[in-house]
Amino acid sequence: MVRRWGLRLSSGPAFLGKKVYSVGEAEPSLAFLGQLDSLSDDVYQGALVIVCDTANTERIDDERYSLGDRLIKIDHHPNDDAYGDLIWVNTKASSCSEMITAFYEEFSDELVLNETAARLLYGGIVGDTGRFLYPSTTEETFRMAAKLxxxxxxxxxxxxxLYEVPLNTMRLSxxxxxxxxxxxNGAATIYISKEILNKFGCTAKQASNLVSSVENAKGxxxxLMFIEEEDDIRVRLRSKGPVINELAKKYRGGGHPLASGATVYTQQEVQEMRDKLIQLCENDKKDL
Structure with missing residues (x-):
């Protein structure tokens, strides 16, 4: 029998002696959800590695994912980087948490879900749907949330x-x-330099969390939100209509049609992305 994050697999022969770990880069603001495991390289030998909610290999937190025997990709982003021995991608799902809840429902005769796991899965759905406000929210999303x-x-x-904000982050907003x-024409740009991050005592991750703060602006x-980091400039792309993931792909990124990420390295690329976004909005005739 296996227990981890509240998920228990049936105690049949296939699961005897298995251990399940959660690894990756820790996000301090989400520490209240649980702690990640710290593993040595040898633990990956003979292991099944499951990567969730990560569209391409460049964005996988721990590069040791390749040390395992088998790799499974579970994702709801477009499958532009089809890595893994087994791929489960559902671009119609609001989140990987919705997909995993549906997986539990399909195999409920073999899987047991408890309160800890339900809380985490529900939190994942809430976060990825913006509290059920994003267009990715469907009838199936609500049905899975109701089950949880x-x-x-x-x-x-x-x-x-999930939504409490430190005072320094509020001031950055x-x-x-x-x-x-x-x-x-409805295109907007936000640029946050390292100097601004230092001024407000914020991390690049905290700044990224504010990408939707302007979404209610009329028109x-x-x-695009550009955030300077040590060696590059991370870009957060959001849209209420024009498809922006193709723009993200041109700059080392990707994601959903209305929510994507990318990386640029020069101010020239910053200006290029801005100009291309302006053109996208110019070509979009829908008034908001």
Missing amino acids: VEFSFDRSELYQK GYIFEHFELEE LKAW
Whole structure:
């Protein structure tokens, strides 16, 4: 029998003696959800590695994923990088958490879900759907969420923890509201330099979490948030209409049609992306 993050597999011969670990880069703001494991390289020998919610290999946190015997990819982004021995991609799903909940439902005679796992899966659905506001939210999303809320975890506390914002991050959001540039055609750009991050005492990750803070601006169609890091400039792309993942792919990234990420290295590439976004919005005739 295997237990990890509240998921218990049936105690048949196939599961005897198995150990399940969760690894990757820790995100301090999500520490309340649970702790990751620290593993030595030898643990990967003979292992089955499962990578979730990661569209391409460049974005996998721990490069040791390739040391295992077999690799499974579970994702809901477009399958542009078809890595893995077994691939389960469902671009119609709101999140990997929705997919895994559906997997549990399909094999509920072999799998047991408890309160801990239900809380984590529900948190994943809430986060990826923006509290059920994003267009990726479907009837199936609500059905899977309804199945999870049958468990007695504290949803109010979960929401509070997911969306509480440190004071320095709130102040950075004020800077974003003041400085983001909105074009007449609905394109917008936000640029956050390392100096600004240092001024507000924020990390690049904290800044990234603010990418949707301007989404309610009247007339906004699509926007880019550029965030300077040590060796590159990370780009967060969001849209309320124009498809932006093809633009992301041109700059070492990808993602959903309305939510993507990319990486640039020069101010010339910053300007190129901005110009291309303006053109995308210019070609989009829908008024928002």
